[in-house]
Amino acid sequence: MLRALNHLGVRPPAPLLLPARGRKTRHDPPAKSKVGRVRTPPAVDPTEFYVLTERYRQYRQTVRALRLEFVSEVRRKIKEARTGVLAERKALEDATEHQNLMAWNQAENQRLHELRIERLRQEAREQEQRQEEEKARKAQETQAWVQLKERELLQLQEEAKNFITRENLDARIEEALDSPKSYNWAITREGQVVRPQRKGS
Amino acid sequence: MPRYELALILKAMQRPETAAALKRTLGALMDRGAVVRSLESLGERALPYRMAAHSQRHSRGGYFLVDFYAPTASVDSIMDHLSRDIDVIRPNIMKHPLTQEVKECEGIVPVPLEEKLYSTKKRK
Numbered sequence: 001m002l003r004a005l006n007h008l009g010v011r012p013p014a015p016l017l018l019p020a021r022g023r024k025t026r027h028d029p030p031a032k033s034k035v036g037r038v039r040t041p042p043a044v045d046p047t048e049f050y051v052l053t054e055r056y057r058q059y060r061q062t063v064r065a066l067r068l069e070f071v072s073e074v075r076r077k078i079k080e081a082r083t084g085v086l087a088e089r090k091a092l093e094d095a096t097e098h099q100n101l102m103a104w105n106q107a108e109n110q111r112l113h114e115l116r117i118e119r120l121r122q123e124a125r126e127q128e129q130r131q132e133e134e135k136a137r138k139a140q141e142t143q144a145w146v147q148l149k150e151r152e153l154l155q156l157q158e159e160a161k162n163f164i165t166r167e168n169l170d171a172r173i174e175e176a177l178d179s180p181k182s183y184n185w186a187i188t189r190e191g192q193v194v195r196p197q198r199k200g201s
Numbered sequence: 202m203p204r205y206e207l208a209l210i211l212k213a214m215q216r217p218e219t220a221a222a223l224k225r226t227l228g229a230l231m232d233r234g235a236v237v238r239s240l241e242s243l244g245e246r247a248l249p250y251r252m253a254a255h256s257q258r259h260s261r262g263g264y265f266l267v268d269f270y271a272p273t274a275s276v277d278s279i280m281d282h283l284s285r286d287i288d289v290i291r292p293n294i295m296k297h298p299l300t301q302e303v304k305e306c307e308g309i310v311p312v313p314l315e316e317k318l319y320s321t322k323k324r325k
Contacts, residue, residue, distance in 0.1 A: 164239065183243070
């Protein structure tokens with residue numbers, strides 16, 4: 001209403017005196033000239049007052065109604081989402097889906113378990129086979145080694161007949177002094193032995 | 202027992218004395234538990250340089266090669282005995298070359314010469 005009056009260009013009646021704290025604080029006693037001063041509240045226009053209160057009451061009633069309406073709608077929606085028919089159906093579907101998935105998982109696990117057992121058995125068999133092969137190979141190797149050593153031993157025994165002993169010491173010495181050997185020779189790529197020519201003593 | 206080779210350089214002597222020295226040497230070897238396999242003579246030759254042994258200088262010597270089996274602990278004593286023998290110019294005992302493994306020759310390894318051109322030492 002006041003805004004309407006402003007639009008028309010009329011100034012509202014200003015009060016004559018406005019209370020303001022100037023020099024004194026609230027704890028200072030009032031002046032002597034203010035003894036017997038009676039504060040009168042501003043005059044109230046009854047019609048204006050009635051109109052104002054009525055309008056405010058209606059406004060607030062409307063707003064409160066709207067607010068309660070909205071609040072109740074929201075709460076209903078929440079309750080619906082939590083414990084409504086759709087929610088129950090969804091929960092049931094979720095449960096069934098979960099059960100299906102668990103069953104499928106169990107089946108998968110079983111299948112993989114069997115595959116794994118099969119694979120482990122296969123590996124064990126292969127391992128055993130490899131070990132046996134290894135053993136056979138080792139046995140063969142040891143046998144070859146033994147045969148080699150036997151052959152070497154026999155060869156050594158043959159050569160031992162030519163060793164120098166105290167009996168044939170003199171004879172061997174004479175024989176060695178009679179036949180001097182020379183290692184000072186080379187061999188060509190064609191296999192021809194080359195010895196040094198006589199260059200003098 | 203491992204197989205050793207004794208490369209012996211004896212003093213240039215007459216034949217009977219050389220024979221006696223050899224007999225003495227081989228006897229010493231056998232006394233210390235060696236089994237002599239064979240004895241080779243490389244002849245009496247001029248030494249590559251004049252060698253001094255037992256306060257005498259030699260320019261000719263007889264080269265002999267003895268391969269024998271001996272226990273490892275007696276090699277030291279054999280060497281000791283041989284170094285004391287005045288007829289012996291130079292005794293050398295080494296492992297027999299025929300017992301070494303025949304390693305395959307890889308050929309000439311190419312050396313990167315550019316890396317050797319500059320020194321890689323850290324200079325302050």
